[in-house]
Amino acid sequence: MSLYYEAAATLANPNKTGGSLKSRVYKQTDVKSSPAQIFALITETSKWSPVLKTIIERSGLLQEEKKLTPLLALLLTHDLLLAKTGVAAPTNHVLKLAITRHKARLGAELTKVRLLRGCATLDALRHAVNDGSVDTGPTALPKAPAHPRWVRVNTLKTTLDEQLSSTFAGYEETKHLSVIMSARSSSKTYFIDPNIPNLLAFPPKIELSKSTAYVGGQIIFQDKASCFPAYLLDVGAEIGDIIDGCAAPGNKTTQLAAIVSAAPTKAPRHVIAFERDKARASTLEKMVNLASADNVVTIKGGQDFLAAQPGSEEYSKTQAILLDPSCSGSGIVGRDDTIEIQLPTAPESIKPNSKGSASKKRKRTDVKSSHPEESTTLKLEVDNLPHEESPEDNNTSDRLTALSTFQLRILTHAMRFPQARRITYSTCSIHCEENESVVLQALQSTIAKERGWAILKREQQVTGLRDWQHRGIWDDGKLGLEAKTRDHAKEEILDACIRCEKGTDAGTMGFFVAAFTRHGPEAVEQNEDEWNGFSDEEAMDNAAVSAILQSESTPAYSEKRTKKKHRK
Numbered sequence: 001m002s003l004y005y006e007a008a009a010t011l012a013n014p015n016k017t018g019g020s021l022k023s024r025v026y027k028q029t030d031v032k033s034s035p036a037q038i039f040a041l042i043t044e045t046s047k048w049s050p051v052l053k054t055i056i057e058r059s060g061l062l063q064e065e066k067k068l069t070p071l072l073a074l075l076l077t078h079d080l081l082l083a084k085t086g087v088a089a090p091t092n093h094v095l096k097l098a099i100t101r102h103k104a105r106l107g108a109e110l111t112k113v114r115l116l117r118g119c120a121t122l123d124a125l126r127h128a129v130n131d132g133s134v135d136t137g138p139t140a141l142p143k144a145p146a147h148p149r150w151v152r153v154n155t156l157k158t159t160l161d162e163q164l165s166s167t168f169a170g171y172e173e174t175k176h177l178s179v180i181m182s183a184r185s186s187s188k189t190y191f192i193d194p195n196i197p198n199l200l201a202f203p204p205k206i207e208l209s210k211s212t213a214y215v216g217g218q219i220i221f222q223d224k225a226s227c228f229p230a231y232l233l234d235v236g237a238e239i240g241d242i243i244d245g246c247a248a249p250g251n252k253t254t255q256l257a258a259i260v261s262a263a264p265t266k267a268p269r270h271v272i273a274f275e276r277d278k279a280r281a282s283t284l285e286k287m288v289n290l291a292s293a294d295n296v297v298t299i300k301g302g303q304d305f306l307a308a309q310p311g312s313e314e315y316s317k318t319q320a321i322l323l324d325p326s327c328s329g330s331g332i333v334g335r336d337d338t339i340e341i342q343l344p345t346a347p348e349s350i351k352p353n354s355k356g357s358a359s360k361k362r363k364r365t366d367v368k369s370s371h372p373e374e375s376t377t378l379k380l381e382v383d384n385l386p387h388e389e390s391p392e393d394n395n396t397s398d399r400l401t402a403l404s405t406f407q408l409r410i411l412t413h414a415m416r417f418p419q420a421r422r423i424t425y426s427t428c429s430i431h432c433e434e435n436e437s438v439v440l441q442a443l444q445s446t447i448a449k450e451r452g453w454a455i456l457k458r459e460q461q462v463t464g465l466r467d468w469q470h471r472g473i474w475d476d477g478k479l480g481l482e483a484k485t486r487d488h489a490k491e492e493i494l495d496a497c498i499r500c501e502k503g504t505d506a507g508t509m510g511f512f513v514a515a516f517t518r519h520g521p522e523a524v525e526q527n528e529d530e531w532n533g534f535s536d537e538e539a540m541d542n543a544a545v546s547a548i549l550q551s552e553s554t555p556a557y558s559e560k561r562t563k564k565k566h567r568k
């Protein structure tokens with residue numbers, strides 16, 4: 001098969017199996033072309049696809065060349081017009097013949113598009129395409145709001161100043177995040193975040209994943225909102241061991257380790273990181289080692305935090321717990337390691353035809369199936385970057401109920417640790433059911449009352465988060481606690497909750513975090529009238545919890561989800 005058939009077949013993957021584009025390309029064994037060549041062709045074509053789509057549609061190429069699918073047309077047009085060595089196939093190859101006879105028309109369309117984009121030369125257009133700043137024309141899909149590349153400097157290995165004068169030497173500081181959000185990916189600009197220490201923002205889609213600092217664990221990609229929980233936990237030298245109950249891939253674990261190391265204590269303290277999923281636990285281990293956090297972090301791989309015995313000797317020094325449990329992922333924004341290929345519209349006439357010899361039919365069908373006729377954009381995850389959570393588009397109210405039941409269960413379990421003084425609870429969900437509702441129910445649980453757990457009020461929070469303006473919201477009907485909660489208490493709790501919205505000029509994903517603190521027994525009595533809430537038993541529907549936990553931990557789970565999505 002030629003390079004072009006092989007690249008199109010790689011893109012086919014209707015079941016989205018085999019992982020990221022990179023792993024699919026490099027794991028293929030039945031291809032003649034080099035994986036690097038296939039990968040380069042696909043990624044370059046994706047960058048140019050808004051331009052190529054216009055050129056192909058205007059030239060009428062697909063109407064005239066019935067052998068070409070939209071994907072093949074894109075790949076071939078790319079090489080014909082833009083590759084230094086042209087189309088990589090023998091002169092008499094059927095695909096080369098099919099594309100080269102349109103060279104003059106396609107070239108003329110490229111010139112028109114270039115001039116329309118205000119580019120005097122092909123190099124200028126190339127520059128605009130590489131920056132992602134090329135105007136995609138009236139048929140383009142609306143662009144997702146620009147999301148900065150947030151970079152946390154790993155102070156276990158380096159310092160902010162060191163990074164600014166080495167990795168980011170030659171970059172200019174801007175005091176306005178809006179400048180970053182509208183900057184081109186090639187723009188050498190950075191913004192120092194005012195809320196979170198050691199956090200920088202860079203232009204969307206900036207390529208830093210090959211930098212020595214990223215590869216060496218000196219910088220870590222972590223959304224601003226995701227940095228809130230570890231910072232809010234405020235583990236100064238007076239706090240002993242810390243549990244991270246839901247740790248993989250380890251962004252918050254390594255951040256906690258950095259905070260702990262910056263406040264040394266006489267007796268060494270530890271971050272105990274639980275991760276139930278074995279595969280994710282191995283990612284966690286890699287991240288902890290890369291970040292040089294292994295002196296501080298003890299990994300409990302494949303272990304369920306819910307099974308940890310709060311009263312055991314092992315946790316007798318545990319004074320703070322960070323909980324970032326599985327959630328709906330509804331706050332997640334489009335990922336930087338995703339590429340899109342805009343396909344030219346395929347005329348009806350080129351749909352697979354039933355005539356022809358068996359071998360010919362097989363070849364044609366392989367390629368035809370590579371373009372989903374119903375969709376004009378292919379989205380592909382390029383790398384296997386570790387993700388904190390995967391968004392789920394099936395957030396029915398049953399699923400939200402099951403998730404929030406699990407979240408409440410894990411939060412009230414944390415409240416049982418006898419020496420614990422502080423807890424943070426966070427999700428990357430935008431739903432009240434997983435956020436404010438869980439917080440309110442936890443505060444009303446028997447264990448919270450017995451142990452004297454209260455919300456960490458806004459005025460008690462670390463400066464950077466006290467100053468954060470976006471606070472908890474009250475969604476009538478979703479919390480179900482209106483009658484039981486006095487107004488001023490409600491206001492105070494909501495003001496203590498921290499929210500981030502996705503797609504705003506704050507440049508964060510959708511996120512929620514709240515912290516709990518433990519007072520003495522006196523506070524329990526004071527709060528007794530206020531919190532006439534549920535018992536733990538009432539709050540938990542164990543059947544629903546088991547169902548969701550089981551389905552998420554079964555290996556077939558992701559497969560099932562993919563198939564379901566594909567059927568839609």
Ligand SMILES: C[S@@+](CC[C@H](N)C(=O)[O-])C[C@H]1O[C@@H](n2cnc3c(N)ncnc32)[C@H](O)[C@@H]1O
Nearest residue numbers: 246247248249250251252275276304305324326
């Ligand atoms: C949202 S992710 C955590 C992201 C992580 N805190 C970070 O910042 O990189 C939730 C993780 O918790 C794990 N998890 C869920 N329930 C758990 C449990 N009961 N015990 C331990 N880990 C659990 C999931 O497997 C998943 O890896």
